Amino acid sequence: MGLFQKKNTIEQPQPETVDRHEKKKKSDSLDIFDFSGELAITVRDLDLFYGEFQALKKINMEMPKYQITAMIGPSGCGKSTLIKTLNRMNDLVEGCRVVGEIIIGGLNIYDRGVDLSALRKNVGMVFQKPNPFPMSVYDNIAYGPRTFGIRKKGELDEIVERSLKQAAMWDELKDRLNKSALGLSGGQQQRLCIARALAVGPQILLMDEPTSALDPISTGKIEELCEELKKDVTIVMVTHNMQQAARISDKTAFFLLGEMIEMGDTEQVFSAPSHPETERYITGRFG
Amino acid sequence: MVQTAANSPENPAPAHGKRGDINVTRFKDGMAKYLFFVCASLSILAVFGIIGYILYASIPAFREVGVFQFLFGTRWNHNSDEYGILPMLVSSIVVTLGAILIGGTIGIFTAIFLVFWCPDKFHLRYNGQNKFLQKVVNGFNKINLRTFFDQVIKLLAGIPSVVFGYFGVAVILNLIRGGDVYYIGKGALASSLVLAIMIIPTVTSLAKNALEAVPEHYFEGALAMGNTKAQAVFRVVFPAARSGIISALILGIGRAVGETMAVAMVSGGSVSFPTSLFQPIRTLTTNIAMEFADASQGNTLFSALFATGFVLLVLVLIINFSINLVPKEFKGKRGNKVLNGEKTAVVYKKKGLIPEILKYVAIVLAFVVVVVLAALILFILINGIPNLKWDFLFGESTYQHPSLVPAFISTAYTILITLAISLPLGIGAAIFMVEYAKPGSKLVKVIRTFVDTLSGVPSIVFGLFGNLLFVELFGYSVWAGSFTMVLVVLPTIIRSTEEALIAVPVSLREASYGLGASKVRTIFKIVLPSAFPGIATAAILAIGRIVGESAALIYTSGMLITTIGAAANPGNMASTLTVFLYMCWAEPSSGLGYDQAYATAVILLIITALLNFCVYLIQRRVKKKR
Numbered sequence A: 001m002g003l004f005q006k007k008n009t010i011e012q013p014q015p016e017t018v019d020r021h022e023k024k025k026k027s028d029s030l031d032i033f034d035f036s037g038e039l040a041i042t043v044r045d046l047d048l049f050y051g052e053f054q055a056l057k058k059i060n061m062e063m064p065k066y067q068i069t070a071m072i073g074p075s076g077c078g079k080s081t082l083i084k085t086l087n088r089m090n091d092l093v094e095g096c097r098v099v100g101e102i103i104i105g106g107l108n109i110y111d112r113g114v115d116l117s118a119l120r121k122n123v124g125m126v127f128q129k130p131n132p133f134p135m136s137v138y139d140n141i142a143y144g145p146r147t148f149g150i151r152k153k154g155e156l157d158e159i160v161e162r163s164l165k166q167a168a169m170w171d172e173l174k175d176r177l178n179k180s181a182l183g184l185s186g187g188q189q190q191r192l193c194i195a196r197a198l199a200v201g202p203q204i205l206l207m208d209e210p211t212s213a214l215d216p217i218s219t220g221k222i223e224e225l226c227e228e229l230k231k232d233v234t235i236v237m238v239t240h241n242m243q244q245a246a247r248i249s250d251k252t253a254f255f256l257l258g259e260m261i262e263m264g265d266t267e268q269v270f271s272a273p274s275h276p277e278t279e280r281y282i283t284g285r286f287g
Numbered sequence B: 001m002v003q004t005a006a007n008s009p010e011n012p013a014p015a016h017g018k019r020g021d022i023n024v025t026r027f028k029d030g031m032a033k034y035l036f037f038v039c040a041s042l043s044i045l046a047v048f049g050i051i052g053y054i055l056y057a058s059i060p061a062f063r064e065v066g067v068f069q070f071l072f073g074t075r076w077n078h079n080s081d082e083y084g085i086l087p088m089l090v091s092s093i094v095v096t097l098g099a100i101l102i103g104g105t106i107g108i109f110t111a112i113f114l115v116f117w118c119p120d121k122f123h124l125r126y127n128g129q130n131k132f133l134q135k136v137v138n139g140f141n142k143i144n145l146r147t148f149f150d151q152v153i154k155l156l157a158g159i160p161s162v163v164f165g166y167f168g169v170a171v172i173l174n175l176i177r178g179g180d181v182y183y184i185g186k187g188a189l190a191s192s193l194v195l196a197i198m199i200i201p202t203v204t205s206l207a208k209n210a211l212e213a214v215p216e217h218y219f220e221g222a223l224a225m226g227n228t229k230a231q232a233v234f235r236v237v238f239p240a241a242r243s244g245i246i247s248a249l250i251l252g253i254g255r256a257v258g259e260t261m262a263v264a265m266v267s268g269g270s271v272s273f274p275t276s277l278f279q280p281i282r283t284l285t286t287n288i289a290m291e292f293a294d295a296s297q298g299n300t301l302f303s304a305l306f307a308t309g310f311v312l313l314v315l316v317l318i319i320n321f322s323i324n325l326v327p328k329e330f331k332g333k334r335g336n337k338v339l340n341g342e343k344t345a346v347v348y349k350k351k352g353l354i355p356e357i358l359k360y361v362a363i364v365l366a367f368v369v370v371v372v373l374a375a376l377i378l379f380i381l382i383n384g385i386p387n388l389k390w391d392f393l394f395g396e397s398t399y400q401h402p403s404l405v406p407a408f409i410s411t412a413y414t415i416l417i418t419l420a421i422s423l424p425l426g427i428g429a430a431i432f433m434v435e436y437a438k439p440g441s442k443l444v445k446v447i448r449t450f451v452d453t454l455s456g457v458p459s460i461v462f463g464l465f466g467n468l469l470f471v472e473l474f475g476y477s478v479w480a481g482s483f484t485m486v487l488v489v490l491p492t493i494i495r496s497t498e499e500a501l502i503a504v505p506v507s508l509r510e511a512s513y514g515l516g517a518s519k520v521r522t523i524f525k526i527v528l529p530s531a532f533p534g535i536a537t538a539a540i541l542a543i544g545r546i547v548g549e550s551a552a553l554i555y556t557s558g559m560l561i562t563t564i565g566a567a568a569n570p571g572n573m574a575s576t577l578t579v580f581l582y583m584c585w586a587e588p589s590s591g592l593g594y595d596q597a598y599a600t601a602v603i604l605l606i607i608t609a610l611l612n613f614c615v616y617l618i619q620r621r622v623k624k625k626r
Helices: A013-026 A079-085 A116-122 A137-147 A153-166 A186-198 A216-229 A242-248 A266-271 A276-282 B002-007 B013-019 B022-065 B067-072 B086-117 B131-142 B145-158 B161-177 B188-212 B216-224 B229-240 B242-258 B261-266 B284-294 B300-325 B353-387 B390-394 B405-436 B442-456 B459-474 B478-502 B506-514 B519-548 B577-586 B594-625
Strands: A039-050 A053-064 A068-072 A096-104 A123-126 A204-208 A234-238 A251-256 A259-265
Touching: A039 A079, A039 A234, A053 A079, A053 A234, A053 A251, A053 A259, A068 A079, A068 A242, A079 A204, A079 A234, A079 A251, A116 A123, A123 A186, A137 A153, A137 A186, A137 B229, A153 A186, A186 A204, A186 A216, A186 B216, A216 A234, A216 A242, A242 A266, A251 A266, A251 A276, A259 A266, A259 A276, A266 A276, B022 B067, B022 B300, B022 B405, B022 B442, B022 B459, B022 B478, B022 B519, B067 B086, B067 B300, B086 B145, B086 B188, B086 B229, B086 B242, B086 B284, B086 B300, B086 B353, B145 B188, B145 B353, B145 B594, B161 B188, B161 B261, B161 B353, B161 B577, B161 B594, B188 B242, B188 B261, B188 B353, B216 B229, B229 B242, B229 B353, B242 B284, B242 B300, B242 B459, B261 B284, B284 B300, B284 B459, B300 B442, B300 B459, B353 B594, B390 B594, B405 B442, B405 B478, B405 B519, B405 B577, B442 B478, B459 B478, B478 B519, B506 B519, B519 B577, B519 B594, B577 B594
Parallel strands: A068 A234, A068 A251, A123 A204, A204 A234
Antiparallel strands: A039 A053, A039 A096, A251 A259
């Protein structure tokens, strides 16, 4: 039995992660993760500090593969902070310190020596504000593959076409591939960013309030897209829109003041929340 | 009690009739508008005047020599009345290209280093017991490196070009000669190197602004896709800053083409094509500076020099205009992309060695800049400080023993007269552009274009113009020099004031109008005070420009060793500090040589540093208030 065929890393994480890690150092491969398990992401006893301030307190959660996990909660509750720790974008923030473990594909991503390029190739991210690069539509999508050493025109063409089709915008954009991505509408830009993230073949897609800057129609399109995408990727989404969480997510986690109050199946959380705070929040009494 | 009640706000009637007379206010408003309009028109007139006057003065040469012969003739000899500028034109272009290739590359990479890899602080460690050393180490660790670098680059940008000329003569030429004293070494290489060092600060600070203006989310987006920092910087942020960086290079080119004195000191001066890197040459600007002494009004040489200035002007206008051709943002490529992808299994690999190499290039080049900067400043200090003698600084000035006092006096006069004219004029023009002209007004656009043009004109061309007009009016004198400097600093003052005024929030003006205040009152009581830091900064930069100017002053206020008594009258000829510094090289005498030059350079360095410190203080205060 191979080392990585185990279903879950929870029982015996230590030897496995260390072993994985050793192997990674030797090879220069990007495929250092093993996503054969049931869980895409496991967060264990996670504390996060910005200098003296503790932004996340003892977070424990498990996000199943090929499902959409929604994170909700009032502003400042730490949900955006948490999603940024999942691909270590928080490393950019000065004075940010993380204690605890986040296990993705059998690896604790906060282990020393974990390759950030490999991590972020496998854990893609879509931001609150659409951020296409000032390049053509084609170059935007080909950008990721190019930085990972794919230069052949044929291969790039195929990736661009596949990614755009995956993001359901091939028909809209196939005649505008050479036009500037900045000329697209806000909703199109955001879907282009999703396509761009998909182009490097991530297993997990993090979405930080992906629709908060968009109109209702564009929002609807992105929600449809998420439903479609979860066949192939695991989605973690931060949202301020409770209806959105209820509509599209499989699991919902509620955060308050840096703590995860509860997490469960979306239906259960919205119909019969186990904590009074959750109920007060989703019924709109505060936040 | 009764009196107090009468003066209280509820009962202001007695005072109101006189002060708030509606007709007076209207009259004042109308007058003010015309006043500001006149200021704006005068600045347009200045540009037209300069271009027109110089063309007018060069017509005799074009007529006698012939335009074609003038542009493409290869010989220049005023004794035999041969005037062809092709060797100078080619030399100018070659030297400038060399400078931009070296200085531009170094500047851009230094900017990249400063924005992305410069550590905030030293992280020195000292574990010993010596308390003094501990304090020194702690002091070093407290320095904010980015601010420090910023300030040093600004200092370098403010150092007068003649000082760079001395550095070129004493250090760069020696390096080129390699110890061989009989070898001259002057030529294209030395000129390009000196110019490269001069344009590094310009290019670095402008490229830095362009890189910092790239939205953070491009960088984050690239990282989120698995890019390393170096990949994100060189593949996304740098291309996104392209237009700003090209503008920085073009401005660097403009500065290199227009530089006169520093090049005059290291180029060698002979009229010939730059056939080798070490062939002594002459650029367009140095040609004017070198031949002007032999020219007198009415002869062909005089006109030929104006024609040289005109060619230079056209060259600079073309360079400046090309900035407008740089597309501001990516607009897409032409044509349509058709995909014909093959269905293959794609293998993602880890690549991206080139960005990592470029990162080290940036670090190394930034280090080179640090070394050159340190060398330049140490060079001035080490050579200059031993020569700072009381008699030279503050003693009586005679021809045998010149002192700096006359230069101090004439520098102060030049600053005072120039600012007294240019500040009201420039601020008035800016007020007209921002407060009175209609939004999107064509007139404002024209003024802006002309002002930008004026700011790109090489100062030797201002010198020519000043000689033609102001020396005619006042004779060689501080007056003539100051009026010439008005034209040099006017563009900076107008544009900086304009930006400062635009930055004042509209809501402040509306609040003032809402209380019933007139336009003039709003401008003087609300808008100008809010814009004061910006205007003060502009004024200080103008002072820096005046202190550092040489080319525009040599043929207007003159090169002369003079006495304190003579310098006390601005109607006399007198040299400013920088011109004095140039004179030490150009017309050495018993009491005037390298020793005096280095001492003067130290004084100029101190003045530049003080002016930069003032700007820093103003900006820090503004930041704190926010």
